[in-house]
Each structure stands twice: as C-alpha cells, then as structure tokens.
Amino acid sequence: MRLVSAAALTLIALCAGPAGAEDLKAFRLTIDGVAVDIDPGESADVTLPGGKKSKVTLERNDFATFSGGSFSFNHPSTMSATKTDLGENITQYLMASALGTIVVV
Structure with missing residues (x-):
C-alpha cells in the first residue's frame, strides 16, 4: 500500500515540475493569422504577415x-x-x- 502511495506521489511531483516552469497566459490574441499569448496589462511585439512589426497591448475594460x-x-x-x-x-x-x-x- 505504501509503495503504491509513494509511486503516485513521485509521479505527481514529476508531472507538476514541468507544468510550473511554463508561463501560461490567460488569453491568445490573433491578428491576421498570427497568434500571441498575452495577459491583460501586458504588451507584446508581433511580426505580421508581410514583415510589418507591431506592438500590441491587451487592456481590461472597467x-x-x-x-x-x-x-x-x-x-x-x-x-x-x-x-x-x-x-x-x-x-x-x-x-x-x-x-x-x-x-x-
């Protein structure tokens, strides 16, 4: 019984480690087919098709x-x-x- 619990705990710890390392954003903004992950209040640089570079900002309305x-x-x-x-x-x-x-x- 303890061996199964220890194995389950080890598996959970191994799976949780890599998940915490990835910075997941709450929103995905897509402009002209180019997607960028972004959170409210953040800015991101986007290179649109055709090579034009734009800075986008996602802001929350009140x-x-x-x-x-x-x-x-x-x-x-x-x-x-x-x-x-x-x-x-x-x-x-x-x-x-x-x-x-x-x-x-």
Missing part, C-alpha cells in the same frame, strides 16, 4: 456586459458569469466575487 437569453446586465470586468444548463429547460447564470457577493439568475 465594465463588461453579460447577456443571457432575455436579459443583460453590466458588471465589473474582473468578475465573470457562468452559464449552467440544469435540465428541463432551466438555465442558471451565476456570478460570484471573492468577498462572497453572489448573483444567481
């Missing part, structure tokens, strides 16, 4: 609009809403903040 089936509302863009199909033609929209504020429609 507010965003969420649209459901028959409603929409504005919210801080640092929060995102999720849509879940609960079955029997029932759809739940949920948005929650780190402080515990929850909006459910």
Whole structure:
C-alpha cells in the first residue's frame, strides 16, 4: 500500500515540475493569422504577415456586459458569469466575487 502511495506521489511531483516552469497566459490574441499569448496589462511585439512589426497591448475594460437569453446586465470586468444548463429547460447564470457577493439568475 505504501509503495503504491509513494509511486503516485513521485509521479505527481514529476508531472507538476514541468507544468510550473511554463508561463501560461490567460488569453491568445490573433491578428491576421498570427497568434500571441498575452495577459491583460501586458504588451507584446508581433511580426505580421508581410514583415510589418507591431506592438500590441491587451487592456481590461472597467465594465463588461453579460447577456443571457432575455436579459443583460453590466458588471465589473474582473468578475465573470457562468452559464449552467440544469435540465428541463432551466438555465442558471451565476456570478460570484471573492468577498462572497453572489448573483444567481
């Protein structure tokens, strides 16, 4: 039993090491077929087809609009809403903040 646990722990440690070394970005910006991974607030240099070099910056808007089936509302863009199909033609929209504020429609 301990041998299996030790083997599983070793496997997890080996897999976790390389994953932490890669700097994954939250967004992929594609311009004219050229993709660059970027996070909000960052800038990147992009060489477009034809050789033109451009500097792009991804910035977050202060507010965003969420649209459901028959409603929409504005919210801080640092929060995102999720849509879940609960079955029997029932759809739940949920948005929650780190402080515990929850909006459910």
